[in-house]
Amino acid sequence: MIPADLRLRLVAAVLLVLAASQLAHLGPAMAALALALLLALAARPDRALWRRLRHVEGFVALLLLTLPFAVPGAPLLTLGPLSASLEGLSRAALLAAKVTTAALVLLALLGTVEPIRLGAALHALRLPEPLVRLFVLTLRYLGLIGDEARRLREAMRARAFRARTDRHTWRSFGNLIGMLLVRALDRARRVEEAMRLRGFSGRFPHAALAAPTARDWTGFALLTGLAAAALLLDRL
Template sequence: MMDARTFTPAARILSAFIFAAPVSVLPNCESAFAALVFALSAVLFFKPNASHFVKRAVQINIFILFIWLLTPWTTPGEPLWGWVTKQGVELSALVTIKANALFMIFITLVSSLSFSQLAYGFHKIGFSDKLVAIILFCARGIDIFEKEYRQMVEAAKLRGFVLKADRRTYRTVAAMISLLFAKAVRRSRVLDEAMKLRGFNGKIRTLNVYPSTRTDVFMTALFCAAAILLSVYGWTI
């Protein structure tokens, strides 16, 4: 019996890219909905963290809501209701379906990987060492500075700071952003010195090795087949 845990990082990343490439350019809602059903099946099979999944899904769809607030009124085409056009509604629906399908695939296959697993996976599928290092340092840096920003916001709140449309708010926010950039520069220098002291030469090395398995072959072939079928279906109907 196939075990999802034996689906190695390199195969997960490769499968996600293989699926995402054709899905991102599907021309109609019917094929995009088929991709969404496949992505939902992957979610049910791999079972990502439920709370994390729901939180990210809400964030993604809040952003998509702005597309629905603008696109149906600004896309030229056949009038459907007032200023709303049929083409605008179809385009908004297409973007919504494809965005959720891609979100489900990446949060299921890639988001659950640790930094070391991501490094190993990117290196295994042929990414350059410099690009892997940049991706990992950026990902790690975003997490660190997000925590720094939250600490500054909490400190400001404890001192009675409240966001308002006044000069004090603008000055305080500008000072917080300046301090964040200053900390970023200082941390980058410390990180550079620490990596040099450890003999870092541009290559990301990990302690764990993930040899290819039969699950990798089967799942990658499955995602390839799904991508081909969706492409054929999308561009022929």
Template sequence: MHLEEFAEGNSFFHRLDPRVKFITIIPYIFVIAFMKGLNGPVLSLIISLVMIAFTGISIKKLLSRLVVVNAFVLLLWIFLPFSYSGTEVFQIGHLKATREGFLQVLSITLKTNAIVIATIAILGTSEVFSLAHALVHLKVPDKLVYLFFFFYRYISVLHEEYIRLKRTMTIRAFKARTSIHTYKTYAYLIGMLIVRSYDRSQRIYKAMLCRGFKGKFPIISHFHLTIADLCFGFLMTLITVLIAIISKNG
């Protein structure tokens, strides 16, 4: 399973300190999420697009990702324009599409994409494990970080187990249909997956004990803040405050 699509590269964003990334992106995306109107969302989408341009991520990959994200937004485009009262734009039967409705859904679309693009540009450009490492420094409860670490580590292993089980089903000429037999087969497949994951977790814990696990992971490599990190942090904070003020006044 190839999961970290955007983490490969050597742009400015790929080299940023993950700690700085978290500290700057959290306020930025929340300011966007809390915005109303159009000025703020348009501005933040432009800023996010500028950031993604710096990462050198291929537009094709980015678009394919955005299509998936916008599936939910599409649902909103079908319903929301008809759900607000105000100036009528057009009418289908009893349903009135209003200007207010369109503005609302447009605002949501801009916000969604601004947040998603910023997330890809800033967090997507780091490896998952280095992000987890950064979370330890940012005082996230260590149990949660360890949980995340093991969870991510064993996805690919369990996915292989899944592929293997699925192959045995194919060999036995299994065809998925809308039938109790299909559901039962899938249920047993999942049951087997759970049993294997349970057994494996027991072995992992024993292996950890063998290596002297006492509730703490020693960290060998450490992050070093560079001037670039500090500049980026300062710039992002400035931008976040600015878009917050603009969306409030606009």
């Protein structure tokens, strides 16, 4: 039920995350979380993407640990001068459910897409062209700069460099960063020259996208319908 069309996916992702952010009760938030989990399982992302969730869940765990002690209410557990409240716990659970729902929705809808392909979809959605161009070019060259950084690090390690806390280490890292900047600048200059040689005059090509199919629209309607239902349930 996830639309194949990237424009609809992007719009659906924004609407679903916005809807999740507006939930105010634990019940509907838990229902949304369950649905988001099903959606993520259906999208079948690879293991690396699930692992990326840990960054979000670390933040959520921190919330669950601290928020109960920060919100006043009926005491649940006392640790010396600190007491955890029931209200705090339920607030933390609500937040955790909402944050996780949003992360799962993004994982399901956008996690499996090659990021650079989103450029054409963003352009088709009438985002300002310079922003889209910046996005696309950043993605295109981030990988190359990352590779360069990795090769430089390996060359340093091959000459027995180990990071310590001393002047030599800081100076070496300074050189590494400086070298990356110089190379990136050089590359930017060459890319600009290549564009000029092919007659660049401000028109950047973005592939024309085929119109979404009926199947895409059905998936989109289903997703946004579920989000609306969750919101309605929350408000009743």
